[in-house]
Amino acid sequence: MVLVYLIVASFLVLYWYFTRHFNHWKNKNVPFLKPLPFFGNIIDGILMRQAFGEIFSTLYQKSKEPVLGLFILDKPCLLLRDPEVIKRILVTDFQHFFDRNVMNNKRDDPIGTHILFFLKNPDWREMRVKITPVFTSSKMKAMSKLIENSSTELTNYLNTQVERKSVIEMKEVCLKFTVNVITSTAFGVDSNSFKDDSRFCEEAKRMFNWDNFLTSFRIRCYFLAHSLVKIFRLKLFHPTSIKFLEESFWDIMHTRVNSKSHRNDLIDILLQLKHDDKNFLDGDLLTSQAVVFFAAGFETSSSTMGFALHELALHPEIQTKLRNEITEISKEHGGINYDSLKKMPYLEMCVKETLRKYPVLPVLERKSNSRYTIPETNTVIEKDTAVFISLLGLQYDPKYFPNPEVFDPERFSSDNKHLIENYSYLPFGEGPRNCIGSRFGMMTVTFGLANIIKNFVVEATSETKQKIKLNANGLVLSSQNGIRLKVRRV
Ligand code: HEM
Secondary structure (H helix, E strand, O other), X not given: OHHHHHHHHHHHHHHHHHHOOOOHHHHOOOOEOOOEOOOEOOHHHHOOOOOHHHHHHHHHHOOOOOEEEEEEOOEXXXXXXXXXXXXXXXXXXXXXXXXXXXXXXXOOOOOHHHOOOOOOOOHHXXXXXXXXXXXXXXXXXXHHHHHHHHHHHHHHHHHHHHHHOOEEEHHXXXXXXXXXXXXXXXXXXXXXXXXXXXXXXXXXXXXXXXXOHHHHHHHHHHHHOHHHHXXXXXXXXXXXXXXXXXXXXXXXXXXXXXXXXXXXXXXHHHHHHHHHOOOOOOHXXXXXXXXXXXXXXXXXXXXXXXXXXXXXXXXXXXXXXHHHHHHHHHHHOOOOOHHHHOOOHHHHHHHHHHHHHOOOOOEEEEEOOXXXXXXXXXXXXXXXXXXXXXHHHHHOOOOOOOOOOOOOHHHHOOOOHHHOOOOOOOXXXXXOOOOOOHHHHHHHHHHHHHHHHHHEEEEOOOOOOXXXXXXXOOOOOOEOOOOEEEEEEO
């Protein structure tokens, strides 16, 4: 009997604990969705029944309000639905929202904690200023030569594959390409990614292997359930991958110092920073920046390429138009290179439309660092409240993108692009905390796609579905069944 009382009492205490804030938005007169005890509004996310991006787009669709009160487990947070409000939070009033809500686990994860994406102010600002010079126009142009080499390897590799296989897993091919690009441009090493036993590729896959429960759980907790990160002392990435990247990184650093050579890449910039400020840049801080380039660089770009190929396979007429542009312009400008890519508007339109349908990082998030009232409304956001922006919600909203399921690159033509409402299309985020590698990411994706489409025809198979089923465990958008396509030479 005592045991029953204890169980009931514990349950009541837990119930009280997890519902104690549930009047938060009601008291503030902010429209909100009714939460469930213990889960708040994200039960499908916690039980891994929906992909991270889909959770927030489902919530987005449940309302027409400019801001919507939600609960992540027991914590009140806001979903921003209105482009004007989004602009305020990301840009105009950024000084109230300079950090992301994502967990920064200083105690257990010395590498993860210093990654630019996870850094909190003032460390974030200091690091952002130091890393920004990696992406100047002249550096990008210099790096484009290395991407050209990776593109040649990509074409050669696909040539061997089409002889052997009738259906090819193109996401895997794109991953080999983007790993090759990142290691050669950022670290100055050949990852051998087009060979079967590339360790860089193995670790790349391990880092974002959504089918592995622990990987998915770990990363999801960093974004949604911070208390579990603390309780289970979770690290962001798999320790094996981090150990390998750390060792490779220091090997490369030492070789570079000993050879006294310069490549103007990330390694040179980090060496210079270390030279200028020995106290500021300790070992973990340096390694973290190399890890973020690797992690942020390969998965986002390879997924975007994969989704673009899926759409091009389903739309042969768009693929032919794109191939004609690439063939013509590259003939005039001595091949596919930095300059010729800039003269391919249709290629850019296709990539932009791909990023509309598949924003690989589908949710933007910030946390208020002071009490803030949204101007011209009475909505008060208390300090330390998380705010979310659903890119899938906005970019599939027929109000901004009519017939959102249709893949239509013309939305981004010079005649039409002014029709897109500002802050309704944000695949790289916005404001001072936007994607630092956006131009580099676009360059990688356009190089890769241009080389594939110029030389090969991609076609749907009998298994290809119109609508890609997203991997429910994924934090970034990824296809549950890969991107399997028929590929033949042009
Ligand atoms: C198609 C490719 C890519 C997409 C779609 C993408 C998307 C994004 C998005 C949506 C954000 C969050 C922005 C915000 O919160 O406002 C972000 C942040 C970031 N991205 Fe990318 N990204 C891509 C490629 C890259 C590449 C190639 C790199 C590095 C080489 C990179 C490095 C980063 C970093 C470091 C941040 C955090 C910036 C900060 O907090 O200051 N990304 N990215």
